[in-house]
Amino acid sequence: MNTYLNTGIELAYLIAAALFILGLKKLGSPATARKGNFLAAVGMLIAIVATLLNQSVLNYEWILVGMIAGSLIGAIAAKKVAMTDMPQMVGIFNGVGGAASALVAVGEFWRVLTTTGTVPLDATFIAILGVLIGGVTLTGSLLAFAKLQGLVTGSPVTFPFQQPFNFLLLASFLTGSVYLLIKPDPAVFLTLTAISLLFGALFVLPIGGGDMPVVVSLLNSFSGLAAGAVGFILYNNMLIVAGALVGASGLILTQIMCKAMNRPLTNVLFGAFGGDSVAVGGSGGTEIDKTYRSIDSEEGAMMLGYARSVVIVPGYGMAVAQAQHGVRELASQLEKMGVDVKYAIHPVAGRMPGHMNVLLAEANVSYDRLYDMDDINTEFDRVDVALVIGANDVVNPAARNDNASPIYGMPILDVDKANRAIVIKRSMRTGFAGVDNELFYKDKTTMLFGSAQDIVSQLVSEVKQL
Amino acid sequence: MEAGLLTGLVVFVLASFVGFEVINKVPPTLHTPLMSGANAISGIAVVGALLITGTKDWNLVTILGFIAVILATVNVVGGFLVTDRMLQMFKKKEAS
Numbered sequence: 001m002n003t004y005l006n007t008g009i010e011l012a013y014l015i016a017a018a019l020f021i022l023g024l025k026k027l028g029s030p031a032t033a034r035k036g037n038f039l040a041a042v043g044m045l046i047a048i049v050a051t052l053l054n055q056s057v058l059n060y061e062w063i064l065v066g067m068i069a070g071s072l073i074g075a076i077a078a079k080k081v082a083m084t085d086m087p088q089m090v091g092i093f094n095g096v097g098g099a100a101s102a103l104v105a106v107g108e109f110w111r112v113l114t115t116t117g118t119v120p121l122d123a124t125f126i127a128i129l130g131v132l133i134g135g136v137t138l139t140g141s142l143l144a145f146a147k148l149q150g151l152v153t154g155s156p157v158t159f160p161f162q163q164p165f166n167f168l169l170l171a172s173f174l175t176g177s178v179y180l181l182i183k184p185d186p187a188v189f190l191t192l193t194a195i196s197l198l199f200g201a202l203f204v205l206p207i208g209g210g211d212m213p214v215v216v217s218l219l220n221s222f223s224g225l226a227a228g229a230v231g232f233i234l235y236n237n238m239l240i241v242a243g244a245l246v247g248a249s250g251l252i253l254t255q256i257m258c259k260a261m262n263r264p265l266t267n268v269l270f271g272a273f274g275g276d277s278v279a280v281g282g283s284g285g286t287e288i289d290k291t292y293r294s295i296d297s298e299e300g301a302m303m304l305g306y307a308r309s310v311v312i313v314p315g316y317g318m319a320v321a322q323a324q325h326g327v328r329e330l331a332s333q334l335e336k337m338g339v340d341v342k343y344a345i346h347p348v349a350g351r352m353p354g355h356m357n358v359l360l361a362e363a364n365v366s367y368d369r370l371y372d373m374d375d376i377n378t379e380f381d382r383v384d385v386a387l388v389i390g391a392n393d394v395v396n397p398a399a400r401n402d403n404a405s406p407i408y409g410m411p412i413l414d415v416d417k418a419n420r421a422i423v424i425k426r427s428m429r430t431g432f433a434g435v436d437n438e439l440f441y442k443d444k445t446t447m448l449f450g451s452a453q454d455i456v457s458q459l460v461s462e463v464k465q466l
Numbered sequence: 467m468e469a470g471l472l473t474g475l476v477v478f479v480l481a482s483f484v485g486f487e488v489i490n491k492v493p494p495t496l497h498t499p500l501m502s503g504a505n506a507i508s509g510i511a512v513v514g515a516l517l518i519t520g521t522k523d524w525n526l527v528t529i530l531g532f533i534a535v536i537l538a539t540v541n542v543v544g545g546f547l548v549t550d551r552m553l554q555m556f557k558k559k560e561a562s
Contacts, residue, residue, distance in 0.1 A: 033499060056520050093541050093548075097509050224504065226508070240477045
């Protein structure tokens, strides 16, 4: 009976792992994505039920209490969160996932140590790894959350002797690990846990708020690896598969974001952006005539209404102002007048990869209207008006032609190739990278100053009157 | 013991390749839901949490496990629900 049951559990795990892969695969296409997510959830349910059938699991009451509490918190959080806050949400979920993995690693180490008096070398090694990855994921995610949420300053934080301190910490972690491998001592293990938690905070502290999405994406990868480590600890292949899948996906997304910003990952993590590199760009740039033309929304509406084709370039500024619903209204108003409207989405528009797509989807914009950078860039020279809303660095031509600029080499949307450009912006202030944007000073560019939400709703009513 | 570790490594490496292959082709539109969906899957640590909470008598291990069960369930349930909420919005609308 027992062996049958165990075989059954193992088979159920296999099905769960297969469902995870299938689910991720289906998440890759808009038409099947929802089903993919559902399949992965079913896989998770199967895995949990199978685990509960395990004969060593007896503590049902408390497990039930824990799962109900967790489900309630998770469901409420998922229901309440605003779509603009998605990066924070993913960040905090990463954190709790990492924490769970670290706790399991600590618990299992403790259990083996107290029941057998000693811990095998390989088990200790994996436990250290699990605690390290899980701990870093936890505190790193919490700090990333705090930075994104504005609870902690978004600018990179550095303190004197930071490098030597980090190095010292790393050295003591390694020494402690070696000691623990030789002699499993609970006190040393706890110290290592504490250092891991400290590592997570120190790792995120010197990274600027603008780079937090990259960090969240990387921590997503870590949370997968932490779950994988738990799999190694418990000799559970399904956990290892799931962990590896998440680890790989987080890594790919991190790479996509770094590529879109044209910065290697090491630069994001270790080079506090906005420091010395900007000073170079400020002095080395070509002198441009700093006069710009500003118009009011009535004039803007006329330019848009009588254009044949309009490309809307939304940036995070639009999302912060919650202007996406107004933008959609403007677009459908223009379409009624026979204007061809498209949206150009930069890979890092918004606060995480694909974030802008979610925000526009929330505002009921059909996803086939959204064009990726590579697809739309070939079309800009045939576009009558490009409407830039709350985007700055991603449309800065300096990235293409000023090799002294700190953002040189970053792929951008070629808004300057359109016949006219209208830029909706609060003021002439620079974007996240701290560089001036020559697009704003071009003859064919006109500025529309004000908050995105006000301007867009003004444009909507003006266009209606045309 | 060592055989178990080796098998684990084999599984890990192969699954990583599968992950890279499957996810590489995802269009940018879906990156955010993908990240949050993958995040929910990383809540699979709940299985480990359940296993160490399992014993009937209370001790440090079960307490740690109990906290881990709560946290991992938040990750799983919240992750899948929020992903679904996002994907619900991704519908093809008729051009007006």
